[in-house]
Amino acid sequence: MAAKKKAKGKKPAAKARTATRPGGASRGRTSKVSAKRGKKAKVTKASSAKKILDHPVFGRVTVDPGAGVYWKKMLPLADRDVAVDMTIEDPAEVTPELLDRAALLVARLSHFDALARAGLRHSYDEDPDSAVALYVTHHLEELSAATLTAIFDKAKGSISVEDVLAHLLLRRVGSYPAKAGGSATLDYTIAAEESQYVLAVQLDESGGVIGIEMES
Numbered sequence: 001m002a003a004k005k006k007a008k009g010k011k012p013a014a015k016a017r018t019a020t021r022p023g024g025a026s027r028g029r030t031s032k033v034s035a036k037r038g039k040k041a042k043v044t045k046a047s048s049a050k051k052i053l054d055h056p057v058f059g060r061v062t063v064d065p066g067a068g069v070y071w072k073k074m075l076p077l078a079d080r081d082v083a084v085d086m087t088i089e090d091p092a093e094v095t096p097e098l099l100d101r102a103a104l105l106v107a108r109l110s111h112f113d114a115l116a117r118a119g120l121r122h123s124y125d126e127d128p129d130s131a132v133a134l135y136v137t138h139h140l141e142e143l144s145a146a147t148l149t150a151i152f153d154k155a156k157g158s159i160s161v162e163d164v165l166a167h168l169l170l171r172r173v174g175s176y177p178a179k180a181g182g183s184a185t186l187d188y189t190i191a192a193e194e195s196q197y198v199l200a201v202q203l204d205e206s207g208g209v210i211g212i213e214m215e216s
Contacts, residue, residue, distance in 0.1 A: 049065050050062055050063060050064055050065065051063040051065075051091070051094070053094070053096060053099065055096070055099050055100075055103070056103075057099075057103040057106050057107065058071055058086070058099060058102075058103065058106075061094075061099065063091050063094045064091065065091050066091075067089075067091075068087070068088045068089045068090055068091045068093075068094065069086065069087070069088040069091070069094050070085065070086070070087050071085065071086040072084070072085040072086075073085075075106065075109055077109055077110055077113060077170060078110070080169070082109070082170050082171070082172065082173060083171070083172045083173070084105075084106065084109070084172075084173040084175065085172075085173070085174055085175065086102055086174075086175040086176075086177065087174070087175070087176055088102075088176075088177055088178070090178075093177075093178060093179045098177050098178075098179060099177070101177060101182070101205065102175055102177035102182065104205075105173070105175050105184055106175075109173070111207070112173075112184065112186070112203060112207055113170055113186065115203060115207040115208075115209070116170075116186045116188075116201040116203060116209070117165070117168070119201055119203075119209035119212060120132050120165060120168070120188070120199060120201060120212065121165060122209075123209075123212050124136070124161065124165070130212070131199060131212050131213050131214040132165075132199060132212060134214055135190075135197065135199050135214050136161055136164045136165075138197070138214075139164070139190050139195060139197075140156070140159060140164070143194060143195075147194055151167065151190065151191050151194070152167065164190060167190060168188040168189065168190060168199065169188065169189055169190075169191075169192070170186055170187070170188055171187045171188065171189050171192055171198060172186075172187045173185070173186050173187075174187075181204065181205055182204075182205050183202055183203060183204055183205070183210060184202070184203050185200050185201065185202050185203075186200070186201045186203065187199070187200050187201075187215075188200075188201065196216045197214055197215065197216050198214075198215055198216070199212060199213075199214060199215075200212065200213050200214075200215045
């Protein structure tokens, strides 16, 4: 069996550009985790200057006066689990209302995944020098024929852009709620074990694409 070749050489020199917001996106299925309508979070107690809130989606949330909130969980999406984490750095902003807004991403994970994927496609179509174009080109050139065949079940020369975009896996979602308007970053990879690079899609609270970068 041919040895696998990781795409971990020197970083491509092309500069990733910010993507524009796509004109539309397909709707994804609602994640199994759902926010309970009409049920709001409430403060249950305070201890050692820490505020504790009970939330129908996030559960028991501890607000550290010096560090804010950090929450992490594996959530189901299609036939796999995705790591989702939430960070609120300013403890003064942590309110039941802000947590309710942040819960929409968790409750509709497949919807936001669909919006991010539409943004990737739009970016590739609109800008030949985009981060998405760079990501596709880099991996089709750097990964060995054996590795690409193992990933796509196709010969290297017959793998298309559509194949690469369709195969991208959502590896992690980072949520950053904020009173003035939060954001989320969705990291996509062609194959986590074969490449150190991800396509990081940043969305605003409503799911609009703010930017797309190729990161390691």
